[in-house]
Amino acid sequence: MTHESAEPEWLTDDHALSVKELAEMSGLSEVELLELVDYGAVTPIDPEASPWMFTGRCLLTVRTACRLRISFDLEPHGVALIVSLLERIHGLESQLGNLRAQLPRRP
Amino acid sequence: MKYKDYYGILGVDRSATTEAVKKAYRKLAHKYHPDVSKDPEGEEKFKTVAEAYETLKNPEKRAAYDQLGRHAPGENFRPPPDWGQQHGDPQFSFDDADLADLFAGMAAGRHPGGGHIRMSGQDYDVSTRISLADAFHGTEVELSLTVPEPDAQGRLHRVPRTLKVRIPKGATDGQRMRLAGRGGKGLNGGRDGDLYLNITLHSHPLFRISGHDLYFDLPLAPWEAVLGASLEVPTLAGAVRLKVPPNTQAGQQLRLSGRGLPKPQGKAAGDLFAIVQIVLPVAASDIERGLFEQLATGSTFNPRERLQQEINNDS
Numbered sequence: 018m019t020h021e022s023a024e025p026e027w028l029t030d031d032h033a034l035s036v037k038e039l040a041e042m043s044g045l046s047e048v049e050l051l052e053l054v055d056y057g058a059v060t061p062i063d064p065e066a067s068p069w070m071f072t073g074r075c076l077l078t079v080r081t082a083c084r085l086r087i088s089f090d091l092e093p094h095g096v097a098l099i100v101s102l103l104e105r106i107h108g109l110e111s112q113l114g115n116l117r118a119q120l121p122r123r124p
Numbered sequence: 125m126k127y128k129d130y131y132g133i134l135g136v137d138r139s140a141t142t143e144a145v146k147k148a149y150r151k152l153a154h155k156y157h158p159d160v161s162k163d164p165e166g167e168e169k170f171k172t173v174a175e176a177y178e179t180l181k182n183p184e185k186r187a188a189y190d191q192l193g194r195h196a197p198g199e200n201f202r203p204p205p206d207w208g209q210q211h212g213d214p215q216f217s218f219d220d221a222d223l224a225d226l227f228a229g230m231a232a233g234r235h236p237g238g239g240h241i242r243m244s245g246q247d248y249d250v251s252t253r254i255s256l257a258d259a260f261h262g263t264e265v266e267l268s269l270t271v272p273e274p275d276a277q278g279r280l281h282r283v284p285r286t287l288k289v290r291i292p293k294g295a296t297d298g299q300r301m302r303l304a305g306r307g308g309k310g311l312n313g314g315r316d317g318d319l320y321l322n323i324t325l326h327s328h329p330l331f332r333i334s335g336h337d338l339y340f341d342l343p344l345a346p347w348e349a350v351l352g353a354s355l356e357v358p359t360l361a362g363a364v365r366l367k368v369p370p371n372t373q374a375g376q377q378l379r380l381s382g383r384g385l386p387k388p389q390g391k392a393a394g395d396l397f398a399i400v401q402i403v404l405p406v407a408a409s410d411i412e413r414g415l416f417e418q419l420a421t422g423s424t425f426n427p428r429e430r431l432q433q434e435i436n437n438d439s
Contacts, residue, residue, distance in 0.1 A: 022288035025301035025321055027388045042302075042318065044244060077300055080247070080320070081159050088153055088174065103159060111298075111335075118334035121341050121375070121399050 032073030033062060039071050043079040049093075050079065056097035058082050078104070125202070127195035128223050130176035138190070142181060149177040158249075167249075179227045188230065225272050225280040245317030246308035252321060254291065256328045256338075259385055260360040262293035267321075273309055289321065294388035297333050299323040330358065336385040336394025342378065343403045344368065359383045359396055366398060374402040 026032075040047045053059050054069070059078050061069035081103065082096045091099070131138050134148040156163060156170040163169065179185045188211040195201045211230060252265045267287045272280040287306060295301070300322055307317025331338040342357065352370035356363045359380065366378060377397045384394025405412060426432070 021285070021306075022290070023303045023306055023319075025289055025291070025303045027294070028300045028302055029388060031389060031391075041315075044247070074300075076302070077320075085157075085159060088157055088170075089150070099160075114297075115334040118332035118337075118339045119377075119397075119399065121401055 028073035028076060030072045030074055033070045034073065034076060036069055036071075039076060039079060042076055043083055045079065045083055052093045053079065053082055053097065056093050058093075058097035058100040125200070125221055125223060125226070127192070127197060127199045127201050128172075128176070129195075129197045130180050130189060132197065133172055133176040134180065142183070145177065145180045149173060149181070175224045178224075185227050185230060189227070221280065222272065222282055225282070228272075228280065241312060242314040243311040244314040245310040247317040248307045248319045250319060250321055251324065252289075252291075253324045253326055254295075255326050256331060256333065256385075257360060258291070259295050259323075259325055260293060262291060264288055264290050267319075271308060274311060287319070291321075291323065292388070293386045295323045296336050296385055296394075297323075297325040331360070331396075333385075336387050337397065338384045338394065339377075339397045339399055341401050342366075342368075342398035343401045344372065346402055346404065349373070349400065349402050357398060360385075368400075372400055374400055376400045 034042070036047055036050060040050050043050070045053075050059075054061065059071065059075045059082070061071055063070070078100060082100050085091060085099055086093075086096050089095075131140070134145060134152065136144055136148045140148070152173045153170065155161060156166040156173060158167040158170055161170070179189050188207075191207060191211070192201070192203050248269065248271070250267050250269070252267065254263055254265065265288075267289060269285045269287065270282050271285055273283045274280055287303075289303065291301070300320060303319040303321065305316040306319035310316050325333055327333075330340050332340070338360075340358075342355075344353070348355075348368060349372045350370065352372070353368045355366050355368060357366045357380075361383070364380065364383070366380065368378065372378075377399055380396040380398065382393045383396035386393045408416065
């Protein structure tokens with residue numbers, strides 16, 4: 018049995034990643050990554066800026082895209098569509114959770 | 125090595141065509157894929173299904189699998205004597221290996237030129253559930269993993285590993301964190317995979333969680349709501365005084381700024397909200413009843429003014 022200890026890093030909107038870093042961390046090539054941006058699956062922090070930077074949260078989206086592409090053998094357009102629908106579902110789930118937290122419990 | 129019935133897992137006959145295998149896999153992947161499934165055990169089930177498909181979709185691997193013979197799922201077995209010679213690594217250690225590693229090894233070992241290709245290590249996704257108090261103060265969790273790791277000859281073995289991870293304060297429900305290089309080991313100079321931690325919080329008997337904000341119900345007696353009050357209320361850092369202003373209504377949210385969960389990287393903490401509930405004594409005493417009767421006679425307050433207007437409009 019090996020015991021190790023480690024310090025994790027946050028994946029939040031404050032964390033900015035370059036295309037190169039995002040590619041390295043997600044295991045996709047830069048070309049594949051730019052294809053995902055092209056199809057609207059991920060959006061740079063400022064699409065007008067050069068070079069593009071991405072939030073830490075984008076890394077999670079890119080990994081999801083990567084998993085879906087491999088598991089379901091999908092082409093980029095299909096991946097982008099599913100990823101954007103999943104993002105919408107997660108957004109709605111989090112809104113629902115926030116509203117539930119504000120509902121008083123029955124005394 | 126323990127036998128796994130890949131055909132049974134996918135629910136297909138041994139004679140199924142590659143197309144039928146693919147169809148069965150897709151159906152199960154829709155059901156269990158962790159990104160689309162709501163099944164709490166979906167991820168584990170998907171891994172099993174994906175492992176079966178990974179072998180059966182490839183004619184070479186499928187033939188090698190078929191030659192292992194038929195066994196009961198979970199039964200300890202050894203491949204036929206010449207199996208390793210024919211299909212993979214003759215030196216493969218079958219004792220502490222997993223069937224998946226055996227077939228993964230076939231993919232890694234065989235390629236044009238016979239050299240060794242560089243392969244990145246696998247990323248791991250691990251979930252951990254912590255208490256609200258631990259999220260508030262920061263905590264340390266111990267993750268237990270069983271992972272395939274290559275030995276000096278590059279052969280894969282299942283190794284138990286525990287990893288102590290310090291979760292600094294700032295996490296909330298659904299928080300994701302990354303541990304660089306803590307996933308599977310890379311092969312032949314490939315980079316090590318990463319470990320992704322998914323943190324969820326146990327529900328709390330009092331506080332409800334919304335991002336970094338927290339909510340709780342604050343019951344007030346009718347006279348406290350009317351006259352105002354200074355009350356002691358609980359927070360994650362201990363009790364504090366809360367001033368309830370006069371004429372506070374039911375459902376109103378009283379904010380305790382910065383008393384919610386801390387945020388990462390030193391940003392201002394979330395808030396704590398007390399949601400006012402106006403409650404009555406379960407059974408009013410004679411004195412209380414007398415006082416309410418005085419109020420009923422003396423007050424001109426009509427709580428149903430809008431309803432009355434609506435009734436008047438209709439008639």
